Amino acid sequence: MKTVNITLWFSILISLLVVTLYFIQKDYVFSVVLLTFSFVFLFGFREFGKPSVSYKIAHLYVGSILFTIAAGYTLLDFIFSFINVLLGEHVKSPTYADVLLWGLGLYSLFNIYRLRKFALKPAKFGRR
C-alpha cells in the first residue's frame, strides 16, 4: 500500500513537471493531453472502500501505460525527423520536456512490468 502511494505521488510530481515544461514551450494542446494522463494518477487517490488498493493499482497501471504511449510517441516523432534530412530539412532537437518525458516513460515501463509481475498476474488456479 505504502509503495503504491509513493509511486503514485512520484509519478504525479514528475508528470506535472513535464506538463509545465511543455506549457512553457507553448505546446499547449500536448500539455493538456499530458495533464489528462496525470489526472489518471491523481484519481487513484479518490478510490476508497474495500478494494481501494486494487483500484489504486489500476490507476497507477493505466497511467503508466498512457505515459509510456506519450513518451513513445515523442520518441517516434524524434526518430522520424531524421527522414527530413533527405528533404533538406533539420533534425528535431529534443527539448528538456522531451527528455524528462522519455525518463518518465522509462519509469512507467518499469512500473508496468512490476505491476504485471507482482500485483495483477493471476495468483492461483482454483476449480469453478
Added chain:
Amino acid sequence: MVITVGLVGNPNVGKTSLFNKLVGARQYVANWPGVTVSRIEGATSYKDHTLHFIDLPGVYTLSATSIDEKITRDFLLLTPPNVTVVVIDSVSPEQGMYLLLEVLELGLNVIAVFNAIDEAKKKGVHFDKNLLQDSLGIPVILTSAHSGEGIIELKDTIVSAFKNNYRAKFLDYGYEIESLVKSLEHCFGEEYNKRFFALKLLEGDELAKSKISYCEFKLDESTEEIGVEIAKCRYEYINSVLSVCMQKSSAPITDIEAIDHVLTHKYLGVPIFLSLLYLAFNFTFKVSEPLVNLLEFLFGKLAETFGNSTLITSLISDGVINGVGSVISFVPSIFALFLALGIMEESGYLPRIAFLMDRLMYSLRLTGRSFMTLLLGFGCNVSSVMAARGLSDERERITTILVSPFISCNARIPVYLMIINVAFSQRKAETFFFIYILSIILTAISSRVVNRVVLKGENVPFIMEIPRYRFPKLSNILTYVWNRGKHFLQKAGTIIFFVSIVVWALTYFPNPDNIENSLIAIIGKNLEFIFKPLGFTWQTVAALFFGGVAKEIIVSSFAQFYGSIEKVVLHPITAATLMTFILGYIPCFATLAAIKSETGSSKYVIFSVIYSFSISYVLALFVNLIGRLVI
C-alpha cells in the same frame, strides 16, 4: 466432394478470423461485435474434399430480430450446411454454449469449437476436451485463430463429421416442458423442424408464431414463464458442464479489469479518448509528412519531364499526373491514420467508447451500437450505411443511415489535408482533430433533428458484449489498413482518373493559355453566386461541383486549376469555411446508392441530399461570419 460448412457463433468470438485462417482469406476482422452483417463464403481443398465455408453474422440466439440475425437463422433453417461449426469464446463460453444448445435443437451435424484458447490459457482458463465431448455428445475442438492452433484438427474433424454425421441428443427440459413441446409439435407442418419450432413458440418467437398451421394451445402470460424456464434449464446445464470441464483462475484484479476501470471511468474516460485521438492524428501528420512531401516532389518532377506544350503532354502532365498524383500524394497520411485507428480498434479500445458514449447517444435517441456502426463511416460512409442492418430497431437503423454521411470518410481526408497544408501549416494536428470532433458533433445534432422531424419512436436499450483487450496483431492491423486504404487507391485508378481527365478537358478548352475563359470557369462562375456569402471563388465552386461525384476530386481539381497543390492560395477563414462545408455538403454517389438500397426509398435519398447541403451551408456561413468578426 464438396462439404458445406456453416460458421455460427456469438458476435466477436473470432468467426471471421477463423474463416480467414481456414480458407486463407483476408476478410475484415475487428475486435468488436457486429462486423459481419452478411454471409461471406470461401472454399479450400483438404484431403480430396472441397470445404466450402460460410461465415455467418454473429447471433446470441436463433430468435432473430435484426436483419443480420435473420440471415443466420434463415440459413440454418432453410439451407442447413453439411457440417455446422459453432464457434464459442473460450474465455467466457456461457453465451456461446447457449447458442450451441439452440443449434443442436435443429438436429444439425454440429462441431463445437472453443476459439481463442491461447488467450484463455493466458488468463488461467483450462478445458478438459474429452470431458466436454462426452458431456455434449459432439466433437469439440480447441482452436486459436490467432496462433493457428487446432486448425488442422478442425479440418480433419469436419471431414470425419461429414462422413459419420454426428447428431447430439436433445437437452431434456423436464417432464412438464417436454410434454408441452410434444403437444405443440403437431401445430407445425411437416416441412418444419417441429421440436425446434415448438420450443421457439414457448419462448415467444415471432417466426414460430407465424408458422403455426393449426393449434389448440393458447399463448398467454404463463407461456412467457415457460420461456424463462427453458432459458434457465439451458444455463443450469451449461454451468453443470463447465463446472466439470473448465478450470478458471481467481485473481483479485486482473490487468483487463484494471484497464477497464480507468478507461471507462465516469470522468476520465472521455478526456482520455480525446487525448488518444489527438495523439493518433498528430502521429498521422508527423510520421507521414516526409513521405507526402517526397511523393509531391516526385510527381512534380514527373509532370515537369513531360511538360504541357502540346495537347497530349498537357493531358498526361496536367490531367493525369497532376490531377491523380495530387490525390495519391496523401496515401501515406491515409494509411498512417488507419494504422492508428486500427491499433485502437484491434486492441478492443474503441468498443469501450461506444459504452462511454451510450449516455450521450441515448439522449440523441440512438445507442452505443449506432456509434460503433457510425465508426465504420470513418473508412467509408457506404460501410456504415450497410452495417446499420445490424441494428434491430428500424427507427435507429434509418437514423443511423441518414446521419452516416456526416462522418468524415477517407475520401474527405486528402481534401482536409490539402486545405490544412495550405492554410493551417502551423497547427495541422489541432485543425484535423477539430474537424473530426466537429464531424461527430454534426452527426449527433443531425441524429436529434432526424429523430425529431423525420422519425418518431421509443428508444431501445443498448446491450453489447464488450470485447476483451488484446495485444494488436500486426497481420490484422495490416489487413484493416489495407482494406480501408485500397478503396482509396481503387478510386484513384478509376473514378478520380476519369473525372480528372474531364476536368482537364474543361480546363484546356477552348483556350489552353487562359483558364479564366475555359469551360470550367464558365461553370464555376455561373454557380459562384450561390457560394458568394461563403467567400468561395469560381475555382472552389467548380471543384465542389465535381467533388459531388467523389470528394477526392476536389484535390485533383485544385491541383489542375492552380498548376499544383503548392500553388493553391486560401485565406484561413475561407479555408475553415470550406472545410466545414465539405463536412456535409452532399453524400457521394456511392453513399446515395447505398442509402437507396438499404432504405428502399427515394425520399430518404432526396432528404439526405437536401438536408446535408442545407446544414453544411448554414454551418459554413456561421463559421465564415464568426471568422470575419474575430480576425
